[in-house]
Amino acid sequence: MESFENIYLDFSKQPGKSRFAETGLGWKPMGGGDTFTLDRTNIGPSQWSRAARGYEVKVYSRNLGVIQMDGFQQEDYDRLAKCFRLWYGVNLEQKEHALRGWNWGKGDFGKEELAFNVRNQPAFELPYSEISNTNLAGKNEVAIEFSLPADGDETGTNGHLGGARARGKKAGGATDQLVEMRFYIPGTVSQKEKKEDGEDVTDGENEEHNAATIFYQMLMDKAEIGEVAGDTFxxxxxxxxxxxxxxxxxxxxxxxxxxxxxxxxxxxxxxxxxxxxxxxxxxxxxxxxxxxxxxxxxxxxxxxxxxxxxxxxxxxxxxxxxxxxxxxxxxxxxxxxxxxxxxxxxxxxxxxxxxxGRKIVQPSKDFISHHQQSGIKCSIKANEGHLFCMDKSLMFVPKPATYISLDNIQNIVMSRVGGAVSASRTFDITITLKGGGEHQFSNINREEQKGLEAFCRAKGIRTKNEVDDDGSALMKAALAEEEFASSEDEVVQAARGSADEDDESVDEDFQADSDSDPAEEYDSAHESSGGGSDEEMADANGDADADADADSDREAAVERPKKKTKTGK
Structure with missing residues (x-):
């Protein structure tokens, strides 16, 4: 048996003790936890290379993917090579990584991982078990997304998910985690057509396919992203x-x-x-x-x-x-x-x-909209959607989907944006959160106000109603607008003095229906008196006498200012 201290399994946060024996190899964390073992029959090709914490032994197992043990010293190679050769019948190959720093190279699809080679030396390797998804991000670009741990403490070696080592959890061991990588793959490649039984077609030319598409399809198959990921229920x-x-x-x-x-x-x-x-x-x-x-x-x-x-x-x-x-x-x-x-x-x-095992959450029975529905129509900025009231949360869908827990709500303010009379049909709500920040939902029908207030009271949420506070002011403004419309003549007269003595004509010199050329203001034919048009209008309506009496009464009450002479430009 050979033992080594301070060895990290699959980038674990805590070191452990590694042992190699004739029956296989094992690793046990120093702080206590589940032990990982690998039988000798499951040990495949192995590599020795420089790594982050010293030197690394990488074992390509037959059914558990890639196993990495990091933290060995350079002088440990001879002992390990002898163990692998005598006990497991495997040659521990020394592998040198590319150190040129190039970001262009060749992708090599191995049995358990994707290697990025620069001048026939691997710059880095990506185990298929760590790839959660891949997409064609463009015509010549392939995006690869990596598996993420459920929480910051979960790694592949802390006993979660039924063992000391879990598939797709290596990223949890690092402080910083790589979540996505993109490959730019230009050009096309030749690919032979295949028959239904999988044999190549001998006749005909090879078909040209986009290289990025071929790369994407191969990665989908190798990483088991798709139908090969098990039986479909x-x-x-x-x-x-x-x-x-x-x-x-x-x-x-x-x-x-x-x-x-x-x-x-x-x-x-x-x-x-x-x-x-x-x-x-x-x-x-x-x-x-x-x-x-x-x-x-x-x-x-x-x-x-x-x-x-x-x-x-x-x-x-x-x-x-x-x-x-x-x-x-x-x-x-x-x-x-x-x-x-x-x-x-x-x-x-x-x-x-x-x-x-997740509970199916449905709208609360404590809220029914004015139209006997579970949701109300509203907007977040320019996005229209529906707001649903649940027993423990609020949910706005579809875009942007917004979830608000009732326990996180500090207060809700109902208000109206703008002072126009038409705004009285809708109102807005602003939800302030306990941890800071707020959400605003606008253009809510005025008929939904009572239902929302009742729901907030039932859930014990503090609300402030600014809609009714400014309602009286809006009603006064509306009444003032109606009075202004009904007595427009008196209001304008008070503002302009006797300029409104004329009933209809504002500009006495403008004659739209005249066939002859209008007289210029400085012409001798121009009449300075403004009563001509009024008298003609009064004769047409048959009320000339009444208008004349009204004009004389107004002239007696208000002294007529001297009419200013207009200057032509």
């Missing part, structure tokens, strides 16, 4: 997603589900699902399924913490799960049924509930 085709926008096929597996679209494919672990909502849309035609994810779904630089799916209420589906009765009883304790026949939104939500 259920599949739903062409499901409309509002966030991210598009139609995706949903494949449900034992520990994850996959969204397959025309451009993007996503593989999402059930561990990432933190919340699950089934929301009836207020149009009486659709239902929404909203899934909260942590870590969020990533599409390039865009993050989607919520998936929003839309279904027709009347669309029913009949499906049989690809499970045995024994699995239904033992693994899922009758949380799932072998056969479902119900509306599609109900079926999908029940299957998700059985596979993930």
């Amino acid at each position: 259920a599949t739903f085709l062409e499901v409309l997603h509002l966030t991210p926008r598009g139609r995706f096929d949903i494949d449900m597996y034992e520990k994850s589900f996959r969204l397959r679209g025309k451009t993007y494919d996503y593989k999402i672990q059930y561990e990432s699902i933190k919340r699950f909502f089934l929301l009836p849309k207020p149009d009486d035609m659709h239902q929404l399924i909203t899934i909260g994810l942590d870590p969020p779904l990533r599409q390039g630089q865009t993050r989607y913490p919520f998936l929003v799916m839309q279904f027709k209420r009347e669309e029913e589906v009949s499906i049989d799960l690809n499970m045995t009765d024994e699995d239904l009883r033992n693994k899922y304790q009758d949380k799932l049924q072998s056969h479902y026949e119900a509306p599609i939104a109900t079926v999908i939500s029940r299957i998700f509930h059985g596979l993930t």
